[in-house]
Amino acid sequence: MAAEPRDPIVISDMRFGLPYSKGLMAQSFMATGLSPAKSYEAARAMEQEMRDRGELTVSLERLRDLAAGTLSKLAGTTYAVRYRRLEEIGRLDRPLIVLIGGTTGVGKSTVAAEIAHRLGITRIASTDSIREVMRGIFSRELMPAIYESSFDAWRSLRIPVPQGADPVIVGFREQTAVVTTGVKALIDRSVVERVSLVVEGVHIVPGYIEPSQFKDAWVVQLVITVDEEEAHRSHFYIREVQTDGNRPFEKYRENFGDIRLLGHYIEDLAKQHDTPIIHSHQLDRTVSETLERILSAVMGERDASAGRPDATSREKGAQSK
Numbered sequence: 001m002a003a004e005p006r007d008p009i010v011i012s013d014m015r016f017g018l019p020y021s022k023g024l025m026a027q028s029f030m031a032t033g034l035s036p037a038k039s040y041e042a043a044r045a046m047e048q049e050m051r052d053r054g055e056l057t058v059s060l061e062r063l064r065d066l067a068a069g070t071l072s073k074l075a076g077t078t079y080a081v082r083y084r085r086l087e088e089i090g091r092l093d094r095p096l097i098v099l100i101g102g103t104t105g106v107g108k109s110t111v112a113a114e115i116a117h118r119l120g121i122t123r124i125a126s127t128d129s130i131r132e133v134m135r136g137i138f139s140r141e142l143m144p145a146i147y148e149s150s151f152d153a154w155r156s157l158r159i160p161v162p163q164g165a166d167p168v169i170v171g172f173r174e175q176t177a178v179v180t181t182g183v184k185a186l187i188d189r190s191v192v193e194r195v196s197l198v199v200e201g202v203h204i205v206p207g208y209i210e211p212s213q214f215k216d217a218w219v220v221q222l223v224i225t226v227d228e229e230e231a232h233r234s235h236f237y238i239r240e241v242q243t244d245g246n247r248p249f250e251k252y253r254e255n256f257g258d259i260r261l262l263g264h265y266i267e268d269l270a271k272q273h274d275t276p277i278i279h280s281h282q283l284d285r286t287v288s289e290t291l292e293r294i295l296s297a298v299m300g301e302r303d304a305s306a307g308r309p310d311a312t313s314r315e316k317g318a319q320s321k
Contacts, residue, residue: 006051008020009056011060020058020063022040022043025067028086028087031083031119033079033082033284033288034075034079038075041074042067046070064087067083085299086118086119086295089295090120094216094217095194095196095216095217096121097187097191097214097220099199099204099222100200100201101203101205101224102204102224102266103150103202103225103262104149104150105239105252106235107235107280107283107286109200111278111286112124112200114283115198115294118287121197124199125197125198125200127182127201127202127203130183130201131179134146134182135147145175146175146178150262151262153172154168154170155171169265172262180205183204187199190217202266204221205269206275207272207273218298220294220297222275222294223275224286225279233253239252276297
């Protein structure tokens with residue numbers, strides 16, 4: 001015997017009275033890092049609670065309160081607070097630009113894709129893609145730096161390397177300066193269109209882009225690192241398998257020392273410019289820490305500009321009462 005249809009729960013202040021969707025609610029919960037199974041359990045629990053209360057018409061704000069309360073009960077306050085922050089990020093008055101840097105093979109593209117998904121950002125770009133576009137515009141004779149890998153850029157240098165300088169670093173700096181021009185243009189375009197953006201790549205180097213220069217956007221820059229050499233080396237083998245050999249392990253193995261050298265150089269610049277460094281050990285933890293850094297940076301800057309205590313201060317104040 002078929003179950004009797006139940007009246008839908010309607011979100012009253014959404015256009016046309018949008019009905020409550022467990023699937024969409026579960027997606028919001030998954031963005032906090034909660035597992036799919038637990039997210040759907042929470043979404044079902046929310047629906048049941050609203051039906052038990054007779055709340056078949058709810059406001060969006062009431063729905064968010066119920067969601068945070070449900071997460072707090074089923075998963076803990078950390079997820080509830082993260083949900084609240086993600087909701088606030090979604091209502092920002094300016095586009096969010098996330099810049100993720102680090103040397104080759106530390107997992108930047110994987111982290112960037114996951115961060116974009118959780119933040120609801122649909123526009124993702126890599127600096128390698130920008131470099132590829134620039135190759136189609138500028139010939140090798142005119143701009144040789146963009147025709148080599150980041151760790152090979154020294155091969156295209158047309159000027160003598162200063163005494164005592166490392167050619168690998170000099171070549172990388174020249175290539176980064178060129179590619180950064182394209183990165184800035186991409187950011188400018190996103191700001192004009194008011195569309196959030198994630199850019200990842202080895203050319204996202206602290207000091208080459210000043211986040212504060214983009215007044216009409218929230219810009220957060222981070223650097224990903226892998227401390228353990230063997231763990232870092234294994235990433236290239238996994239990459240070769242995942243790309244069916246299109247990104248061969250041997251090429252990176254031969255240049256591993258230079259890749260690590262660039263990593264240390266980028267980390268040193270990150271420390272000089274107070275850019276957060278995320279030490280990657282396990283993907284889920286790396287993504288969670290990266291997300292927390294982004295949320296804290298944006299919420300802190302927003303609250304500071306509004307003359308209010310930041311989220312961390314508010315949480316500490318609440319705990320002390």
